[in-house]
Amino acid sequence: MWFYVARRFNLFVLTLGILFLLVFLMHKALPGDPLTNLSGITSPTFNQLELLDEQYQLSGSVFNQYLGFVTERLSGNFGLSLTSAQPILDEIIQRLPATIELCIYAMIIALSVGIPLGVLASFRYKKVTDWLIVSMSLICYSIPIFWLGVIGIMFLGLEFQLLPVAGRLNLLFQVEPVTGFTLIDIMLSDLTSKSQAFKDAFFHLIMPTITLALFPVTVVIRITRTAMLEELNTNHIKAAEARGISPLIIVLHHALPNAMKPVLAQVSLQLSTLLTSAMVTEVIFSWPGIGTWLMSAIYQRDFPVISAGILICAGLIIIISIVSDLIAIAATTKRRGMHHGKN
Amino acid sequence: MPLLDIRNLTIELDTPDGRIKAIDRVNLSINPGEIRGLVGESGSGKSLVAKAIMGILSDRWHVSADRLRYNGIDLLSLSARERRKLMGSEIAMVFQEPSSCLDPNDTVGHQLHESLAKVSPGVPFWQRKQWREVRIRQLLHKVGIKDHLKIMDSYPYELSEGMCQRVLIAMAIAYKPRLLIADEPTTVLESGAQAQIFKLFKKLNQLNDVSILLISHDLVYIENWTQTITVMYSGQTVESGQTKDIFQQPFHPYTMALLRSMPHFENKLSHKSQLNALSGCVPTLQHLPIGCRLGPRCPNAQRRCVEMPKMKKARGHYYSCHFPINYDNAESNNE
Amino acid sequence: MARTSHIYQDEIIPSPQQQIWRNFSKSPVAMLGLWVFAVFIFISIFAPLLAPYPLGYQHTSALLMPPSWHPEGHVAFFFGTDDLGRDILSNLIYGTRTTFGASLLVTFIALFFGCVIGIFSGMSHGLKSSVLNHILDATLAIPSLLLAIVFVAISGPGMTNVMLAVGISLTPQFMRATHNAVHHELSKEYVTATKLDGANKSQIFINSILPNILDALVIQITLAISVAIIDIATLGFLKLGVQSPRSEWGAMLSEGLDLIFLAPWNVAFPGLMIFTSVLSINMIGNGLQRALKERID
Numbered sequence: 001m002w003f004y005v006a007r008r009f010n011l012f013v014l015t016l017g018i019l020f021l022l023v024f025l026m027h028k029a030l031p032g033d034p035l036t037n038l039s040g041i042t043s044p045t046f047n048q049l050e051l052l053d054e055q056y057q058l059s060g061s062v063f064n065q066y067l068g069f070v071t072e073r074l075s076g077n078f079g080l081s082l083t084s085a086q087p088i089l090d091e092i093i094q095r096l097p098a099t100i101e102l103c104i105y106a107m108i109i110a111l112s113v114g115i116p117l118g119v120l121a122s123f124r125y126k127k128v129t130d131w132l133i134v135s136m137s138l139i140c141y142s143i144p145i146f147w148l149g150v151i152g153i154m155f156l157g158l159e160f161q162l163l164p165v166a167g168r169l170n171l172l173f174q175v176e177p178v179t180g181f182t183l184i185d186i187m188l189s190d191l192t193s194k195s196q197a198f199k200d201a202f203f204h205l206i207m208p209t210i211t212l213a214l215f216p217v218t219v220v221i222r223i224t225r226t227a228m229l230e231e232l233n234t235n236h237i238k239a240a241e242a243r244g245i246s247p248l249i250i251v252l253h254h255a256l257p258n259a260m261k262p263v264l265a266q267v268s269l270q271l272s273t274l275l276t277s278a279m280v281t282e283v284i285f286s287w288p289g290i291g292t293w294l295m296s297a298i299y300q301r302d303f304p305v306i307s308a309g310i311l312i313c314a315g316l317i318i319i320i321s322i323v324s325d326l327i328a329i330a331a332t333t334k335r336r337g338m339h340h341g342k343n
Numbered sequence: 344m345p346l347l348d349i350r351n352l353t354i355e356l357d358t359p360d361g362r363i364k365a366i367d368r369v370n371l372s373i374n375p376g377e378i379r380g381l382v383g384e385s386g387s388g389k390s391l392v393a394k395a396i397m398g399i400l401s402d403r404w405h406v407s408a409d410r411l412r413y414n415g416i417d418l419l420s421l422s423a424r425e426r427r428k429l430m431g432s433e434i435a436m437v438f439q440e441p442s443s444c445l446d447p448n449d450t451v452g453h454q455l456h457e458s459l460a461k462v463s464p465g466v467p468f469w470q471r472k473q474w475r476e477v478r479i480r481q482l483l484h485k486v487g488i489k490d491h492l493k494i495m496d497s498y499p500y501e502l503s504e505g506m507c508q509r510v511l512i513a514m515a516i517a518y519k520p521r522l523l524i525a526d527e528p529t530t531v532l533e534s535g536a537q538a539q540i541f542k543l544f545k546k547l548n549q550l551n552d553v554s555i556l557l558i559s560h561d562l563v564y565i566e567n568w569t570q571t572i573t574v575m576y577s578g579q580t581v582e583s584g585q586t587k588d589i590f591q592q593p594f595h596p597y598t599m600a601l602l603r604s605m606p607h608f609e610n611k612l613s614h615k616s617q618l619n620a621l622s623g624c625v626p627t628l629q630h631l632p633i634g635c636r637l638g639p640r641c642p643n644a645q646r647r648c649v650e651m652p653k654m655k656k657a658r659g660h661y662y663s664c665h666f667p668i669n670y671d672n673a674e675s676n677n678e
Numbered sequence: 679m680a681r682t683s684h685i686y687q688d689e690i691i692p693s694p695q696q697q698i699w700r701n702f703s704k705s706p707v708a709m710l711g712l713w714v715f716a717v718f719i720f721i722s723i724f725a726p727l728l729a730p731y732p733l734g735y736q737h738t739s740a741l742l743m744p745p746s747w748h749p750e751g752h753v754a755f756f757f758g759t760d761d762l763g764r765d766i767l768s769n770l771i772y773g774t775r776t777t778f779g780a781s782l783l784v785t786f787i788a789l790f791f792g793c794v795i796g797i798f799s800g801m802s803h804g805l806k807s808s809v810l811n812h813i814l815d816a817t818l819a820i821p822s823l824l825l826a827i828v829f830v831a832i833s834g835p836g837m838t839n840v841m842l843a844v845g846i847s848l849t850p851q852f853m854r855a856t857h858n859a860v861h862h863e864l865s866k867e868y869v870t871a872t873k874l875d876g877a878n879k880s881q882i883f884i885n886s887i888l889p890n891i892l893d894a895l896v897i898q899i900t901l902a903i904s905v906a907i908i909d910i911a912t913l914g915f916l917k918l919g920v921q922s923p924r925s926e927w928g929a930m931l932s933e934g935l936d937l938i939f940l941a942p943w944n945v946a947f948p949g950l951m952i953f954t955s956v957l958s959i960n961m962i963g964n965g966l967q968r969a970l971k972e973r974i975d
Contacts (some may be wrong), residue, residue, distance in 0.1 A: 014812045019820070029832045135707075138964060142957035144908050146915045147931065147949035154938055154945075239444035242397050243458050243514060244431020253457075254446045272821035279823060280912055295916060298827055306827060314820045 004329055012322045019314050020070050023307050027069070030303055034058070037303040038069070039079040078308040083300050088308045091293065096312070098168065099289035101181045103278050105209045107267070110216035115263070117217075118224025119251065125229060134225070137218040145277050149211045149284035156207065166286035169201050208285045212277055216270060223266050227259035264328055268321040275313055345372040346522060346554050347396070350410035354391055354578075356628070357403060363628050365404075366391055366578045367636075370654060370661075373522065373554050378544070380569035380586065381558045382601070386625045388578040389558045390439075393526045397436050398426045413522070431461060435515035439527045441507035445499035451510055452495030455479050458514040482513040486543055505536030512540070516547065523547065524556045529564070541568050562605050566590055574598050577625055577636040579651075584660035592669050594662040596641050597621075599669075635664070643668065694973065701969035708965020714958035721771055722779040729768035730756070733925065737763040742941050758943045760934060766943065769925040770951055776837065776926040777914070778955055781906035784845045789899060792852025799853070800860025801879060814853050822847030822909050823916075830918050837926075840919040844909045848902050855898040859891040893970050900963035904956045911952050927952050 030037050035044065039052055053059060055077070057068030078088035121133040157165035168182050182201045186194060231237065232255055240250050279291030286292065290309060297305035354366035366388045373379050381389050394400045396411070398418065411418045413434065421429065438444050446454060459475045466474045483491040486509040499507060508528060515523060525544065529537040541564060547553045559565055565572055566586060573583040574597065582595040593599045603619045606612075623640040632638045634649040641648065643666045652663045657670075692700065702708050721728060731737075737759060744751045745758040757766040799810035826843035833839060863869060864887070872886050913919045914928025927948040934944025 011812060011815065015815050018813060022820070026828050026832065031832070134964070138960050139957065142904070142953055142960050144911055144928075144949065144952045144956070146912060146928070147945075147952065150931070150935065150938065150945055150949070154942065158939065235438070235440065235443040236446045238399055239436075239438055239511070240446070241427075242399050242430060242436045242438075244427050244461075244518075245457060246427070249457070254449070257448060269818070272818070276821040276823040276909075276912070280916070283916065294827065298830060298918070310820075310824050310828065313824055317821070 015318050024066050024069050079304040081305050082302040095290050095293050106213040109213040110220050114217045114220025115224050118221045121225045122228035137221045140214050141218040146280050152207050163207050164204050168204050208281050212281045223263050227262045231255040231259045268324040271317045346375045347373040348410055348412040352408040355405045369580050376552050378548050378555045378569045380565040380572035383575035387575045390526050393524050433520050434522045435520040436524045437528050441504050441511050442499055459517050486513045505532050522554050526558045579636055582662045588660050594667040595664045596643050597637050697973045698969045701972045702965050705965050707961050711958040711961025718778050718955050722774040725771050725775050729771040731765045731768040733772045745943050757947050760944050773925040773927045777910050781910050784841050785902045785906050788845045788848035792849040793856050796853040796856025800857040818850040826913050835918050837920045840913045859894040863887045863890050904959045907956050
């Protein structure tokens, strides 16, 4: 098992290296002064110039420049933002939890709604329920996420005034950002009207989360259904049926664990789509996360922010997919033995 | 009263070319305490009959019968839940490939516990687990597994096929069934394990009064271990009766061909001579002959064989053929 | 006494492609998807002949007219006009070329490159395969939006950048799908049998593997087309794509966003077009998956 972990770690390091390389090459192609693009300081003084030269190895060969770039970024120095002159790292730390909160809630909804529906569809294979679930998931899979968000705003927000359309929390409530997750922060703070603030934050969360979760739900339904159908046709399930074991135990204990493996594998593949959808959702609902920050950076040509954003987003995706890989391996080595560990 | 009574069982399959009768009016009956063999080539539909009795066929197959009764209970009229209850308490089945019938992600011990979960009469629930452990130990010893702790802790892929088959039989007899259906239980096993499994069946039959339906294509074992047999060809019953009678004096040409095809190495075979077998091969489902399905291959076939022959009885020995062989001898022996 | 085969009538067993088509055409949903897809292709080829008005032509006298079935609407502007007086129907028809046509083009280019690389990496072993795998994983982690951002940051917004970004983000998916499919086939026993017969690598590939991965590839193509359409529309929505006067469905939607209360048809119709085109592809993909599964059953 440790051999497999070492392989995964090796892959992780290499992938990060390639990611840094791509961003580094992008920096070479950007218009404007390379020093400004790397550090965010518009008119550096002589001392600063020397410091920057040493940090980023600008007088050395291309390989040295690459190494300098990597060391700087890995030590947390992302430079200053061209528009706000604040250290980019602080801005990231401020804004990242909002996006992660949205993504986590959306994934939870996707899994907790998608898996039971997929199992139900596989049970009633080729009957009305199955057909209904499959058609609904097909339709929901085809709706573009921004259209859904806009229609949601139009109807639920404006026409019927049921849900708020923008932001995370009503400005009346001042909540200290401890973890960055609004719901947890409200619980931790000592506001007088805690339950009201909680309700308000919850309502703000509903529309963006559901908009973001719709696409993953359909993917999870489809994959669970296919995996369950395959599982239910295997010999050992039929033999268990012949022994008279109740179908509930068969599904929960024998069929579902095997069927979950492709689902979880697909989930980690969907991470990059999820991030893109999250960024679009943030733009529509004015959710203060990484997406809105990056988009405004694009319109304003704030290059240090753009490169930092790419590094953070892609780096996060790589880390999460490696971690989920490792979890999947750890959960199944016990049963399969090392003989089946393949790349 | 027979324990299992099947009359005119027909199993049909929906294909793009229409409905095909895979099993055509099969008759079978098992008395309590009897070991019955179901013999036929591969493709004759023996497994289909077994699965139809257990009720685990998929929706594509349509089962209909004049009588499909177990102990007087009509199996076709049962709901899924009642059927499952019956399967969990009275009928047991053992399959062909033992290692694929166990969940690969679960220890054998856990699966054994699971199959015993419903069988704990009168035991208070805090003692149930212990009772189950004791019972599992007894079962495993009964099927011939001595080192039960090691077996219980292992996963199915770690055990040999013979071991897996024994575990499956242990699971099957855990709830003391009255009928055990064994679908080619020893085809994938080596001959040492085969002999052990058959001895186990015999023991179960004699000591626990379990009736066994033994499905196989190996005539040597059928001859040694069964009391009555039914011979099937391409979905139709061809002959049925006491094993000794049939092996001594088969009435149906197919049974004769089967018996002749068993190589007897006492007589010297001449160099490069052909083995005895019927010409041609089993018809595919798309090209089933009308009437008696052996027609195109049978050495005695005549025009009348286009009609399906009725099942006739002669001294407890059933056969369905218009022109049975050895019949005159039997008639003359009768008189 | 076995007679010759004249007893049985001639049985025509359809080839796998015919079987798949037969299963596919049995499903009305899939056929509907196919027809709608064909209509979209027709529109995108013959756009200039079909659109009532030329591209980006502003009718200053008819700003923000509602669709023709509305009491204030006019049949000359079938779907209404936007705030600059441009006819929505014409813009939608021209937009088919940009969104739909571009996505097809991008998919097929990504298909070509992805398949070639995927086949090479699937057929190779050892170091070459590892290296390719690692590069593949690295590129898979970067979402198409970020890539588009990179290109836009370097050389400004425009359709070529969007197509480049979407194409580069689709290629790893094809690489991975082809690689997995080829690997899966290579481990099967009939390929080992061909190897034992003495076939060299390219013979094994052309005769044994290629016909059997076509199924998985076709399904991947339909998935990729739907992803491409949504990606291009999303990038257009974020104003990273084409600029006026060329129209694109996503861009039209974002332009209509400010007027959503006054003139909801600006938002509804482009969204409807995106939805319909993606739905038709997905119906085709679904029908194909079912047809392939039924053939194996």
